Structures are given as structure tokens and as C-alpha cells.
Amino acid sequence: MTGSGHSLNFDLHEIGGRAIAAARLGVRGANPIVGAIVVDAAGRILAVGHHRGAGTAHAEADALAQLRADLDSGRIDIRDGNGPADWTMVVTLEPCNHTGRTGPCTHAIRDAGIGTIVYGAQDETGEAAGGAAWLAAQGRRVIAGSDVDPAWAAAARRANHRWFAARAAGRPFTSLHLAQTLDGRIAAPDGTSQWITGPASRHHSHGVRARADAILAGTGTILADDPRLTARLADGTDAHRQPLRVVMGHRDVPADAAVIGDGRFLHVRTRDPREALRELASVGVAHAMIEGGAAIAGAFLAADLIDEIWLYQAPMVLGGGRAVVVDLGIETLASAKRFEYDDVGEGAVQRCGDDVVLHLGPAPAEPAQPKN
């Protein structure tokens, strides 16, 4: 599968596929999922790294840290003709070239002395772009995967297609929380709703909250349930990292509402999800969890502004009551909002106490295909 004069001493289709599989061990959110593999001069894999979410080491740094540990312990030997300059790093996304919560990957790769870099998706947007050019200017051999194996580069891009879309639109990545009965109800006809899902599901969703920069609920939910919208640990105490609490809608939030709490709270007076996300982006939110209820979920889904869904499904049937999602304005099956089960992280389907947790992302508009 090599071409365009780029000779590689390994099969990029295979190694690149493994790098995407490593990326899929991560979590979705503020950052893309990324995998990185270092291959030696004989085509053997020396290290496999992946990114574990915002604030943790990038995939390149993760792989290089493993490499360093194995060199220090003597598990990997450097020999003539098979040292870092002869090694290749295959990374699913162009290495970043800026200092965020972690240092630039481009510098880490240069410092490690890696000779060749092959990247999958290009980072066209934002402050982290330009890594490939920077490394090339440092005298490294830098190869765009699209020049060697366009199908692999397209798959690498597809793995983060919604992250790229959110980035391009300058809006946060969004996670939608849905918790329902088997028949898609979130409350009985008399309004009772606590609890449909069990403690294990609620604990899982607090883990998503703790990863997000903001958690958003509608004024209807605030007035009906008076939730705190904090991320809590299994013992009920607050998690160390807390999202910004956001209420969306025109109605006033009562002065004694639990959501106001310590004041790390924002009221976005709009029913337009685009406007709400714009406001969140302006205060630095890169990952927003959309908590509900049904009208808010419907508004974000109708606007194609949901990037992943966590669906908690309790083993019960109501046959009536409040539906999980309303007001999409869809008339016919061909216009349904289409998703795909997403096995990134813990898997697309898992048992969670007495419930099941399903993880999905929007289906790409077009099937993955080589671009050339």
C-alpha cells in the first residue's frame, strides 16, 4: 500500500489500523481520540500509546513515555541502524504544535529523536495546527497518510468526524444524556420519575459530568426537579472537578434553586441550541454535557448538535408518560436522525447495575471512503 515515493518498512494499513484501535481506547470529549505507535527499523512495534482525555498525556507523549521507560530498563536496545532516527511514529492525527494543558507533541517527538512521522487526519483548525510543517522544518521525514494509504487516513479522520465538525463550527463537543424505560419514557403519566435508572447508571453519568466543562439543563427541568447538576462520587460527595452548571431557557431560575449553588452557574436565556453553545464557547467550554429534559434534547438533536449519546436504559415498561425526546419535527422515516453504536472507550453496549448503557455517535453523512 505504499506509493508516491514514500517507502515505509512496515504495512501502514496494519500498523495504522492498530493505531486507530488504540485511539478507540480513549474517551470522547473536549479532545479528539488519538493513537500513536512507534515502529523500529525492522518494522517491529516498540510502543503503542493513546490519549485518555482532556488534561492527560497526548497519544504521542504516551507512546514516547513507554519508549523511554523501555530504553531506561534495557528492554529496548539502540543499535547501529536501529535507533530513534531509524524509527517511525504512526499517529492517527497530525501532532499538535501548541502548549495547552500539556506541552506540544512536536517538541516531544523532536526531543526523542524520532526520524519519521506518519500521520492520519490533518489538524486544519485552530491553534494546534501546523505540527507537520514544524517537524519537517526540523529535518524530520514527515508523511501525510493520505499520500500513502488514503483509506487509512480517511478512517483516522472518521474516528473524530464529530470532533472536527464541532471544532470547525467553533462550538463545544456535546454529550447527550438520556435515561429512560425500555419504551423510551422518562416519567409516568402522573409525573413520577425517580428513579427509572439505578444507582450504577447514575454513577456512570456522574463520571461523564466530571469530564465535561459544562452541564446544561432546561428551565423546565430546573423548575420540576430542582437538580444540583454537580458531578458526584459514588458516596454522594462532590467530585474534585466540577462542570460549569448551565440553565437554558427564557424562564427565570428561582433565587434559591439548587443549581445556583456556589455561583459557578450560568443562565443562557435562549431556546436556540446554537446560541447556547456559542455562549458556552465564549466562556471557554470545550465539552458540554446536555442533561435534558426532552425539549432540550429534542432541540439539540433537531439541530444536529449532539456529538455523542449516553443512553441509560432501565428494564421496565411504562406504556405511557413523558417521552424521552420531543419536537424533532420529523415526519417520515427517511428523515430520522441516524446514529451508530460507538465502541470508543468502555464499549457501545454494557450492563450497568440492573440497566444497560448504550453509547452512540451521529452516523457520518457519507460512508468512509478513500478520498483520492
Next chain:
Amino acid sequence: MTGSGHSLNFDLHEIGGRAIAAARLGVRGANPIVGAIVVDAAGRILAVGHHRGAGTAHAEADALAQLRADLDSGRIDIRDGNGPADWTMVVTLEPCNHTGRTGPCTHAIRDAGIGTIVYGAQDETGEAAGGAAWLAAQGRRVIAGSDVDPAWAAAARRANHRWFAARAAGRPFTSLHLAQTLDGRIAAPDGTSQWITGPASRHHSHGVRARADAILAGTGTILADDPRLTARLADGTDAHRQPLRVVMGHRDVPADAAVIGDGRFLHVRTRDPREALRELASVGVAHAMIEGGAAIAGAFLAADLIDEIWLYQAPMVLGGGRAVVVDLGIETLASAKRFEYDDVGEGAVQRCGDDVVLHLGPAPAEPAQPKN
């Protein structure tokens, strides 16, 4: 865990638990799930059998067949003090004492010379009962698990609690088929519904059809969709074994309806699910698949007449349209119909093409507890 003077040379809690785990490899339907384990005089497991569904060998026969093969090949030696008379069969359900599609297990156990039989749940109902007494009359040592490890016997009974309930009521075991969007819709507002789930899900549900003795749909479904209700193979041709096709409801079935087909068809002119099941039992149906639509599903669920659910969930959202289940008459959450994810067979949750398949059964009225 031995008591009441029944000494066993193995831990019934452990071996019995393994027998239940073996039972859970089976499928639900006309027959109960059953596991059987043969243990030698030293407490070692010689064979583990399970029942694979109506028409196949019972668990005891499955274990004995393995034993015979291992004796024939010399993998198991018979020595003084460690022959069949010194061996024990642990079986999760009292061995049957009648000839159905297969011969009586009691005779097979006697013929194999097994000295001791320990059974979990007792078969109080129907023509297959009395196996324990028959074996005791043949001079075998027969031990009711409830006398030694009541918790194990209760768990063995619980594994088939709905099968026992159906048997006690003299009605078929029922499997409910539901195929929906993430938000519990089976058709868009304009009525379009083909296809919500994909070919892999439809193929899976045809496998359930092929195991059932009857498949039942309401007159509404017949008039709207004109389905054939046959069990079909992946290539679209008819499966060898076909269920009786049943239409339920007061409205007439058109003379040219596809469901009439070759005439192996029954119109049950009632809206009462109990009456429909009574009629099915009277024509020898032991396992009925309830195909739909929403009103039929609701009627059976409201009457607590569903013994397992196969829920096919497509990765799409409609936000409106026809709900999967209606008319349960439930007003408050405490009255919700409660189920539990059931890992019998293929597992409680599985990917199926682009969809997810969930398998559930009704939650027992009371938690499993030792009876003594």
C-alpha cells in the same frame, strides 16, 4: 453446605452453581433451561451438559452422552470405588419421567448406572413430574437440593420462574418481539416503518420465530403491513420449521392476506390475551412469539403474560410517531412493569449489525431467597 444427613463428596454450592451456569447456555421457549453435571467419587467433574431447546437432548442426556464418549475413548477410567454407582449427577431440574420428543431422562440415568442424583427445582406440574420418586424406587439415592442447599435450589427454580408460571397456568411460554428506534418508536408520524432495524436484526428475530410453535400478530398489523409471518433464512427462503401463524382481534382477515399462506393459520377472534393463549394451548402450542403491534404488545404486557422480550434497537431517533407499546393503563412509576436483563443464551446485550439486541425477562415478584 451439606446437612440433613445428606453427605456429598463435593460442594453443592459450587457444582450446583456451575450446573445453573451450564443451563444458562440454553435458550428459553417451550422447554425450561436445564444444566446437568456428573461428579465422580473424588469430587471431580466428569461431564457438563445442558439443554439446547425443544426437540434436542435434555441436559441429563447431553451429560451422559459425553460420559459415554469419554468412557468409550478411555478418557475416563472406571475403577473400583469410582464407577457410575459412586458417581453423582447434579441437575438443576428434577429429571423428567415421560417420553416427549426425547425419551425419559429417568431411564437414561438408570441405564447409565449413576448412583446418586441431586436435583434443584422440583417439577410439580404436568406429565414429566415424578422423576425423583421413580429413580428412588429404582434404588438410586435421590436428594432434593432444597434439603442440602436451599439457596441453590431456589436459584435453580428462579432460573425458570416464568416457565414454571406458564406451565402452572397451562398456557404457552411467550416471547415478545419489539423493534424500535432509540426513543421507542416503531413508525414515523406519516406511518413509514420499513425498515427501522436492519437485516441482521430481522434475521435474528426469524431465528426466534423458527423456534416458536406459533407467531401472533394483531389484525391491525395484518391490515397495515400484510406480513407473511413465516420464519425465513438469511437468503429469504422459508426455514424448515415454521410456526403456526396466528392473528388476534375481532376484525376480519382479508381472504387474500399473505398470512393465510398455506393455511397453517389461525384467527383468534378476541382482544383478551388470556383467551388467545388458551386457544393456542388447546392446539398444542407450547411457545408463542408475540410479534406485535403496539396494542397487542401492550395487552400482553398489561396482563403480565410476557415471559421474555427480544428488543431490537436501531441507532436512530424519530422524536414522534407510533410508540412501541401502548395502553398499559399505568399511572405511576411504582406500577411500571419490571423486567431484568437476561443473559441466557447469547447474552443480555449484543450488537446485531447496526443495531443492538436486548434480551429480558420479567423480574420475579420477590427476590431469590432460601426457602427454609
